[in-house]
Amino acid sequence: MFMKTFEEKWTAWLDGELRGKDLAEFEASLPDRAAAEAEKIEAQKLGTLLKRELSARAMGNEEFFNHQLRGQIEAESITKRDESPRPGFSWSIGRLFWTGATALALFVVCTFFVMRNKEPADQSQYLSQILNARVDPALGPNATISMFQAKEDKVTVLWVDGLQTLPAEYAAK
């Protein structure tokens, strides 16, 4: 046992744990050997007193102690069982992580394709272009005809303004 401080050596000396060279050195270092021996006897008396007075404290109702403990352990086990998730839902941290990562990757890919196909926001969904705007001045001097075509070519809107009658070639057949 390696002892550094005086307190450690003193304690070991009182408890009879110092032996051989260590004991000789320590006892030689004591300035008043007689006083130290007297204190050793006092410490032994204190130890005897404490052992005699304190070690006999008994617990009453020993069996009830075990009974109460068993009850607590059972209660703890029931609580633990109730709190534990059902087997079908017991996802490990790793599984949760990979599910989250896959979902995130899927989201990023979808977002990329959607954004790539998306038109700039300032363009109308009904962006159209005038295909024909020729009007015979004889039919209607103030007439304008505009044809709008939706961008996906599914809808065509013919906007006629200022005509008295519909020209024959536009009439429904």
Add this chain to the structure above:
Amino acid sequence: MQTEATPAEADVSELDLVKRCQAGDTDAFDQLVTRYRQRIFGMIYNMVHNEQDAWDLAQDSFIKAWKSIARFRGQSSFYTWMYRIVTNVTIDWLRKKQVKGTGAEFDDSIELKTIEPGSRTVPKADALPFQRMEQNEIRARIDEAIKELSPEHRAVILMKETEGMQYHEIAEALECSIGTVMSRLFYARKKLQNLLRDVYENV
């Protein structure tokens, strides 16, 4: 160190019981509790000086032991491992109590049982009234003196003087170095010698 196991119980090794506990066997744990409950209770009582608190803390300690027994690797004895739990639980409790400042610690010192040295559970004979009074007085003085020590010093002196534990066992139980144990013993003894000199000189 003594335990209160009967010869039949002692046949079953502590390690076997621990292994069975680790497999979830509550009967095995019950046997371990029976072996150590008195010593654990006595140790806690000497630190907190109240039967009800000692009972509750002993229960808490055993519950903690049951919950964490899967982590017990057998590097120390079960008893030492158990003592580590007991001292942690008790020292924490004492610290919280000190912070709360709930007043006097000794509520039942008047009702102290006087038990013959060497007796396991029941006094062999009732002491005469004046003897009982004297013993109660001595016990009260000791309790008052121990109350003057810090929780760590209380634990060290009780483990050494009443439990007869070795330095290394105390160090394991308190999770500190052997040097710290020896140093704490030095100061605890000095203080108790000053406070109890007249008691042990006259007994």
